[in-house]
Amino acid sequence: MRIGIVCYPTFGGSGVLATELGKALADKGHQVHFITYQQPVRLNEFNANIFYHEVRVNPYPLFDYPPYETALASTMVDVIVNHQLDLLHVHYAIPHASAAYMAKKIVASQGLHIPVITTLHGTDITLVGKDKTFAPVVAFSINQSDAITAVSENLRDETYRTFHIEKEIQVIHNFVDTRRFHKKPIDAFRKVIAPNGERILMHASNFRKVKRVQDIVRIFEIVRKKIPSKLIFVGDGPERAGAEILCRQLDICDDTRFVGKQEQMEEILAVADLFLLTSEYESFGLAALEAMAAGVAVISTNAGGLPEIAIQGQTGFLDDVGDIHGMSEHAIKILEDDAELKQFKSNAAAQAKNFDIHKIVPEYEALYNRFLVTA
Secondary structure, eight states: OEEEEEOOOSSSHHHHHHHHHHHHHHHTTOEEEEEESSOOTTOOSOOTTEEEEEOOOOOOTTOSSOOHHHHHHHHHHHHHHHHTOSEEEEESIIIIIHHHHHHHHHHHTTTOOOOEEEEEOSHHHHTSTTSTTTHHHHHHHHHHSSEEEESSHHHHHHHHHHSOOOSOEEEOOOOBOHHHHOOOOOHHHHHHHOTTOOEEEEEEEOOOGGGOHHHHHHHHHHHHHHSOEEEEEEEOOTTHHHHHHHHHHTTOGGGEEEOOOOSOHHHHHTTOSEEEEOOSOOSSOHHHHHHHHTTOEEEEEOOTTGGGTOOBTTTEEEEOTTOHHHHHHHHHHHHSOHHHHHHHHHHHHHHHGGGBHHHHHHHHHHHHHHHHHHO
C-alpha cells in the first residue's frame, strides 16, 4: 500500500502515535508518506519506504495569519497525484481532516478516489472541538471521513456526546513497542541521579494546564519525607515555570531535575521506579503506557482512558483528580518495600504487552484493506 500520513510533528501523543505507526507500516513493506510542516521528532532513522513532504506556507502581506490549511490541502493533492497514494490517514481532526476533505474533492475532479481515515486523539475533541469557533468544521470533517477511529473507548464516547456523528467510530487503542522499551537501566546514569540509592520518580508531558504538574511536585514533597527519593521532569511547556517556582518554595530543588524534551524516552524510563501522571483528562495516556512498557509502576488519575490501560492495585493505582494525599500514600506503598515494587513493575510490563505494536498495527492494516477493496 501507498499510505499518506498527516500529523503534527511534535512530542504530543498524536504525533508520536502517527510517526510510530508509519514506521511500523514501512517496516512491513508499505510505502509511507508523511505530510506535515516539519519532520516528526520520532522520525529519526532512515527507511527506504518512508518519504517526508514538507508543507510550506509562504507569507503574504494580505494575510494576517498564514493560510496553513490551504497549503496543507495543496500539498496533499500533490502527493496523492504524484505518488499514486492509495489512502490518506489523518491524525487529529483539525486542520488535518478538513484539509483532507478539500484534497479529496480536488483529486475527485481529476478522476481520482482517495479514501480518508481520521483518527481522533483527544484535545481535537475535548478542547478544540468544543470551541464554537471550530465545532461545525470538526463535526463536518469527521462525518465526511470514510472511516473514523478513536484511541480509546472513553474518547469514542466523548465524541458521540460532543458531536452529532453519523458514522461508526472504531476504537483502535494506542500502542507501544514493548521490545524497544524493555531496557536494562544504565547504572552510571542512575547513580548520577540517585547516588545513594534513592527511589526515582518521573513525570513526562507537554506541561499544559490539564497535566496539573504542580500536583506532581506536592506529591513528591510528601513522598520524600518518608522515602529518600528523586524526581525527574521530562518535557517542557507553559506550566514548567510554575512547577519550578513551587519546587523552590518547598525547598526540594536539590532532589528535583527538569531535563527538558527528550527523544529517547526508553533510556530515561529505564532508571525510573514510579511514573506520576496527574492529568485532569487523558484521552488514552500514551506516556503512562510507555512507562509501563519500560517496567515502571504508574500512579495516575482515573480520568479519561487511563482506566483502560492500568489495572488498579496491580500495575499501580488510579486516584481522583487532585487527590494529592491519596496518590502520595499509594506511591509510598509501592516504593517502601523492594518486593512490592518489583511486583508492581513486573505487572506493569506484562499489562503493556496487551498494547504491543505488533498487535495493534494489524488492526489499522485491516481497516485500510477494507477501504481499498471497496474503492
